[in-house]
Amino acid sequence: MTYQNIKGTFDVLPDAARDHSSPVPSSDEWIAAEAKIRAVMTAYRFGEIRTPIIEPTELIARGVGELTDIVSKEMFAFTRGDTNYVMRPEVTAPVVRAYLQHNLGQGGPQKLYYIGPCFRAERPQKGRYRQFHQFGAEVLGAVSPSADVEIISLMISVYSAMGLSDFRLRINSLGDESSRPAYKAALQDYLRPHYEKLSETSRSRLEANPLRILDTKDPGEKALLENAPRISEFLGDESKRHFDDVRQMLDDLGIAFVEDPFLVRGLDYYTRTAFELESDKVGAQSALAGGGRYDLLATELGAKDSVPAVGFAAGFERLFLALAEEQISLSVRKLPDLFFVARGERAHNWVVAHARQLRDRGVAVDLDLLERSVKAQMREANRQAARFVAVVGEDELLSGELVFRNMSTGEELQLSTDHVVEEFCSMAL
Numbered sequence: 001m002t003y004q005n006i007k008g009t010f011d012v013l014p015d016a017a018r019d020h021s022s023p024v025p026s027s028d029e030w031i032a033a034e035a036k037i038r039a040v041m042t043a044y045r046f047g048e049i050r051t052p053i054i055e056p057t058e059l060i061a062r063g064v065g066e067l068t069d070i071v072s073k074e075m076f077a078f079t080r081g082d083t084n085y086v087m088r089p090e091v092t093a094p095v096v097r098a099y100l101q102h103n104l105g106q107g108g109p110q111k112l113y114y115i116g117p118c119f120r121a122e123r124p125q126k127g128r129y130r131q132f133h134q135f136g137a138e139v140l141g142a143v144s145p146s147a148d149v150e151i152i153s154l155m156i157s158v159y160s161a162m163g164l165s166d167f168r169l170r171i172n173s174l175g176d177e178s179s180r181p182a183y184k185a186a187l188q189d190y191l192r193p194h195y196e197k198l199s200e201t202s203r204s205r206l207e208a209n210p211l212r213i214l215d216t217k218d219p220g221e222k223a224l225l226e227n228a229p230r231i232s233e234f235l236g237d238e239s240k241r242h243f244d245d246v247r248q249m250l251d252d253l254g255i256a257f258v259e260d261p262f263l264v265r266g267l268d269y270y271t272r273t274a275f276e277l278e279s280d281k282v283g284a285q286s287a288l289a290g291g292g293r294y295d296l297l298a299t300e301l302g303a304k305d306s307v308p309a310v311g312f313a314a315g316f317e318r319l320f321l322a323l324a325e326e327q328i329s330l331s332v333r334k335l336p337d338l339f340f341v342a343r344g345e346r347a348h349n350w351v352v353a354h355a356r357q358l359r360d361r362g363v364a365v366d367l368d369l370l371e372r373s374v375k376a377q378m379r380e381a382n383r384q385a386a387r388f389v390a391v392v393g394e395d396e397l398l399s400g401e402l403v404f405r406n407m408s409t410g411e412e413l414q415l416s417t418d419h420v421v422e423e424f425c426s427m428a429l
């Protein structure tokens, strides 16, 4: 028996090779999505950061939080010698690590983006994998609500650049150290008399991490929470002003949002703004992207001074699901500019040499690798939908003239074998 990929992972194949009934997009589409993301990130003046896929386990345990599902149940972690490694389940903690390690705070705020794989041992299902791929961005060293809006605006711009429109932005403010303890206590006071009605998970969260109960999916708990105290009633003046400013600026930009008092994002280090971008169309895993402000993370990771920061993270797999639902295919030009059909060995050698020269000039050229008949080579050129086809044989090499046929118009051009590379390149492709 041959080997298979591990459950919850997948291979990404070129369009020409992939099974079109598979939900996994082709590498051509993947590349096109990345190009769009990079273009938007660059326009917003974010620079790319690439951090390792393995990180110290403790960085993730502290950064993401011991009480989260990610750390308590889903880490791919291992030990070698006396070092504990984890395959990163997210990229924010690694970015903050790099920011602190390289003293990136010296020159003012840093605007960083990333693209790459993450790993979580979750139960695989539609839109949920064990190796998945994120893109995201962080503004580090800026406390102003403008930074929150910069991040949200950037995130929306990425999805708009893809041609998507069927998404909803939900936002909330989680307050800060001055308001959170009072809210936690009020929520616990409200929930304790209903302890019997809570699920096993929520019971375990009640004392240590009661805010997590707010994003329950359980209908009974949802109903119970309808009358629970709201964090908005507990916000201190500064958090309130910050949240007002964020909402005002989003309004000014025409970015639609809904306020959701139950949006928490789970992690203890989040302060003030929290947000999620949701699609109704991608099934149970509806969160396309999410993020928020995390002013406490740097000190949690050992920094002397706090680093006010805000960011978002998004999944490629769910982006592709949303694209499929809205029937958008990212246009990718993958057709050969030219297919050389060779008749005979001498012609084949000529074709190999000239294809190489053209390819070195950036022209996409294909040729036969199977010593097929002229007819079979023509069939291949058609199958690949080559823009031009040129047949090269003894006669053409003797006469010094080659015919290039434009396959969509039927128009034919004669180019001399001596100057074929320059002449083909100078034609408008």
Ligand code: AMP
Residues within 6 Å of the ligand: 090, 120, 122, 127, 128, 129, 130, 132, 133, 134, 287, 288, 289, 290, 291, 313, 314, 315, 316, 317, 318
């Ligand atoms: P999180 O870091 O949990 O806030 O996730 C941010 C985004 O990453 C989500 O909105 C999803 O798009 C994506 N994501 C998270 N976990 C997975 C997973 N297991 N499989 C696929 N995408 C995921």
